[in-house]
Amino acid sequence: MELITKHSDKITKIFKQVDNAFNGDEKEKLRDQLVKDIYLSAEIIANKSVSVGKRKAEWSEKVDDILTSKLLGFPIMLLMLGGVFWLTIAGANVPSAMLAKALFWFEARITDFFVWAHAPKWIHGILVLGVYRTMAWVVSVMLPPMAIFFPLFTLMEDLGYLPRIAFNLDNFFKKSGAHGKQSLTMSMGFGCNAAGVIAARIIDSPREKLIAIITNNFVPCNGRFPTLIILASIFMGTVVNKTYGSFIAAAIVVGLVLVGISITLLVSWGLSKTVLKGVPSTFTLELPPYRKPQLGQILVRSFIDRTLFVLGRAVMVAAPAGVVVWVFANVGINGINLINYVSNFLNPFAVLIGLDGVILLAFILGLPANEIVIPILVMSYLSAGAMLEPDNTNALHDILVNNGWTWVTALSTMLFSLLHFPCGTTLLTIRKETGSTKWAVFTFILTTVIAIIVNLLVVQLINLFL
Amino acid sequence: MGLTAESSGFNVLNKSFNIESKNNKPVIALAGNPNTGKSTVFNGLTGLKQHTGNWPGKTVTQAQGLFIHNNQEFILVDLPGTYSLLSNSTEEMIARDFICFAQPNTTIVVTDASNLERNLNLVLQVMELTDKVILCLNLMDEAKRKNININIEKLQKELRIPIIPTIARDNKGLHKLKETTYKICNNLIKVKPTKIEYSEKVESAVAKIVPILKANIGQISNKVNLRWLALRLIEGDKTILQAIEKYFFNNDLSIDQIPEGEVQTNGVNY
Numbered sequence: 089m090e091l092i093t094k095h096s097d098k099i100t101k102i103f104k105q106v107d108n109a110f111n112g113d114e115k116e117k118l119r120d121q122l123v124k125d126i127y128l129s130a131e132i133i134a135n136k137s138v139s140v141g142k143r144k145a146e147w148s149e150k151v152d153d154i155l156t157s158k159l160l161g162f163p164i165m166l167l168m169l170g171g172v173f174w175l176t177i178a179g180a181n182v183p184s185a186m187l188a189k190a191l192f193w194f195e196a197r198i199t200d201f202f203v204w205a206h207a208p209k210w211i212h213g214i215l216v217l218g219v220y221r222t223m224a225w226v227v228s229v230m231l232p233p234m235a236i237f238f239p240l241f242t243l244m245e246d247l248g249y250l251p252r253i254a255f256n257l258d259n260f261f262k263k264s265g266a267h268g269k270q271s272l273t274m275s276m277g278f279g280c281n282a283a284g285v286i287a288a289r290i291i292d293s294p295r296e297k298l299i300a301i302i303t304n305n306f307v308p309c310n311g312r313f314p315t316l317i318i319l320a321s322i323f324m325g326t327v328v329n330k331t332y333g334s335f336i337a338a339a340i341v342v343g344l345v346l347v348g349i350s351i352t353l354l355v356s357w358g359l360s361k362t363v364l365k366g367v368p369s370t371f372t373l374e375l376p377p378y379r380k381p382q383l384g385q386i387l388v389r390s391f392i393d394r395t396l397f398v399l400g401r402a403v404m405v406a407a408p409a410g411v412v413v414w415v416f417a418n419v420g421i422n423g424i425n426l427i428n429y430v431s432n433f434l435n436p437f438a439v440l441i442g443l444d445g446v447i448l449l450a451f452i453l454g455l456p457a458n459e460i461v462i463p464i465l466v467m468s469y470l471s472a473g474a475m476l477e478p479d480n481t482n483a484l485h486d487i488l489v490n491n492g493w494t495w496v497t498a499l500s501t502m503l504f505s506l507l508h509f510p511c512g513t514t515l516l517t518i519r520k521e522t523g524s525t526k527w528a529v530f531t532f533i534l535t536t537v538i539a540i541i542v543n544l545l546v547v548q549l550i551n552l553f554l
Numbered sequence: 555m556g557l558t559a560e561s562s563g564f565n566v567l568n569k570s571f572n573i574e575s576k577n578n579k580p581v582i583a584l585a586g587n588p589n590t591g592k593s594t595v596f597n598g599l600t601g602l603k604q605h606t607g608n609w610p611g612k613t614v615t616q617a618q619g620l621f622i623h624n625n626q627e628f629i630l631v632d633l634p635g636t637y638s639l640l641s642n643s644t645e646e647m648i649a650r651d652f653i654c655f656a657q658p659n660t661t662i663v664v665t666d667a668s669n670l671e672r673n674l675n676l677v678l679q680v681m682e683l684t685d686k687v688i689l690c691l692n693l694m695d696e697a698k699r700k701n702i703n704i705n706i707e708k709l710q711k712e713l714r715i716p717i718i719p720t721i722a723r724d725n726k727g728l729h730k731l732k733e734t735t736y737k738i739c740n741n742l743i744k745v746k747p748t749k750i751e752y753s754e755k756v757e758s759a760v761a762k763i764v765p766i767l768k769a770n771i772g773q774i775s776n777k778v779n780l781r782w783l784a785l786r787l788i789e790g791d792k793t794i795l796q797a798i799e800k801y802f803f804n805n806d807l808s809i810d811q812i813p814e815g816e817v818q819t820n821g822v823n824y
Contacts, residue, residue: 098770099795105766106787110759118759118788123640125752126675133678134671137709141701 148378152252161256166342168249172240174338177321180232187231188483191224210418218414219407221470226403226463229484233317234399238310238390241278246381250275257349264353265360266303267296274300274352277307281510282517284309289521295364299356301518302531305510306352308345310394311458315505316341318462322485323498340502348506351538399459413467427468441543442500444492451504456512461505496550500543507539570801571656572610573618573631580739581629581656585649585680586664587673588635591692594722595664596632599732604630609648623732628739631658637672639679640789647793653683654778655801659739662731664690667697667704667719681715681747682782686738690731691719714748752785760784774802 110118154160195216202212244250254271261270269291277284284304291297308316320337416426424432431445438448446468454461466484469491488497509532510518519528567573567581575581586592596604600619609616617632633652634645653661663680665673670691681687689709697704710717716734720727737743752760763784768775778798786794 102770109762119790129750130674133712137705139703
């Protein structure tokens with residue numbers, strides 16, 4: 089009876105006989121020769137039958153040669169990003185001031201109405217000083233930069249520039265032990281980190297996919313860009329020189345994006361050397377063709393999908409939060425209101441990393457959505473009794489300065505915003521995509537620890553030199 | 555014994571490759587590098603008559619479909635996109651096993667005309683494995699745009715297989731592709747492809763290995779080219795002999811060694 093095992097023996101026998109027919113590394117050389125012979129045959133046949141005529145390089149190839157060149161790729165990338173930020177910062181000031189003026193003029197009229205109607209003071213407090221003022225802040229501070237930034241950013245996406253950024257970064261990711269495609273998922277993260285986490289599905293290797301998911305949060309998303317842009321324009325821009333303020337502010341935001349990318353690479357490298365060890369797999373990145381942007385589409389999409397979406401979420405969450413914060417600010421234990429109570433508790437630690445208790449509290453309350461951090465911050469300061477001139481063009485700047493902000497505070501807040509824990513949606517998405525709560529918790533802890541360490545280092549270094 | 559070599563051949567198709575060919579419908583394999591428009595050719599040939607599944611025991615997607623030409627029905631199987639048939643990955647192994655063991659009636663290799671040299675590596679390897687090969691020179695428009703000129707007559711002389719230029723996106727050349735497939739399947743044209751000439755070192759190694767194979771598994775030499783098998787062993791492919799065992803010695807009762815399980819199910823006593 090012939091059995092399967094007999095054949096297995098037979099296979100072993102054949103392998104042994106074949107092996108015995110060759111000595112040492114002869115077989116290894118033969119394999120290389122065999123593959124070489126196939127390639128050589130293909131080359132000879134192709135050379136005989138294929139001729140390539142002279143041709144003009146297509147304009148897209150010429151453009152790609154420049155945009156992805158070793159020498160110019162990065163400077164052009166920085167200039168493009170810087171240009172977008174500068175346009176946003178320089179363009180947002182005037183409409184922002186106008187909006188603030190109009191909205192606070194209206195607040196005064198509502199207050200007049202409440203006084204005329206003899207409404208109780210607490211109703212006026214909750215509705216006007218709580219809800220309305222918060223919403224007015226969100227709209228006047230966040231709407232103009234978003235209305236400029238999002239169409240410009242969508243335009244860059246639509247032109248096909250983002251894949252070129254990915255192409256420039258591809259090599260760095262491979263060097264840090266991650267997958268080249270991570271440069272694409274990271275680019276998605278600039279739009280929305282939850283979307284970037286989902287995009288990591290394009291990476292086949294589970295190890296490299298996890299690295300891409302965990303580190304996606306280190307690039308600022310739509311919800312955090314406004315915070316960075318606003319703080320950079322009202323603080324960092326005016327520190328050195330007023331005339332070039334908007335340029336400096338734009339450079340600062342570019343710098344922050346670079347810090348984000350560097351930390352992404354650094355953490356990817358660290359993860360691939362420790363928790364997620366392995367050799368990066370290879371792939372070929374093909375650049376999609378340039379497309380003619382559809383201006384109408386860009387305007388509609390960036391306004392509805394991004395500007396209104398982000399603003400809507402900010403207002404929706406900020407309005408009820410306005411009530412809560414107003415109540416917290418006006419209800420107290422032993423004469424200390426609740427906000428002060430909590431923020432005083434957080435303060436000693438927050439100061440170490442360049443923030444204050446209120447800022448840290450705003451980040452914690454901002455877990456559901458990053459776009460409400462600034463509104464909560466402003467509300468907390470305002471409810472604590474800081475008065476402001478409604479027609480002051482730099483009202484937000486004054487509020488923050490009155491609460492002890494310096495450019496160091498602004499820088500620390502921006503860094504913390506860039507690096508701290510992902511928003512609730514992103515965390516839930518991580519859990520869903522990795523299939524385990526473990527990686528969501530790991531990401532939360534890792535990002536927060538890194539944010540604290542970086543802030544601590546930066547603040548202590550600045551203190552050392554100032 | 556009740557089973558002829560031919561019917562057990564279809565048994566292999568069905569069991570090992572999830573392909574059911576009723577009434578001896580010819581089976582056509584579609585091979586090619588990634589990004590050559592292979593899927594477009596597949597869709598262009600089959601239209602809506604297709605369905606997808608997985609290769610048995612693998613997570614690689616398998617697509618198959620039907621097309622009719624001259625009132626004859628053909629089963630078209632889309633192989634995974636690969637750059638070679640050297641057993642580097644699951645995809646390459648699936649493509650190799652299908653052409654080697656399912657023995658499709660014709661294999662169409664889809665190539666990118668604007669990138670012929672890189673694509674020819676796969677074509678040459680398929681030509682080593684089966685005689686019934688058609689070269690589909692797809693993306694001709696792209697080649698033209700890049701000012702790449704392919705002398706099809708010369709190429710045909712070199713390879714000695716039918717060459718069909720196509721622009722699958724615009725449905726150009728697909729009719730001729732079907733016609734040629736029909737002719738090969740019905741033995742209206744005979745193809746005898748050029749074989750790769752290896753360097754002396756490789757050829758002398760083949761000469762050493764072939765006798766070993768003949769002595770051990772000579773009975774399959776009418777099914778699998780022993781020279782090709784020798785080349786696989788030189789290449790260092792450890793899986794090919796296991797595959798031969800799996801596909802020939804477990805399924806094909808026309809070969810004298812019969813595994814015990816098969817004997818019992820057929821109720822034959824030895």
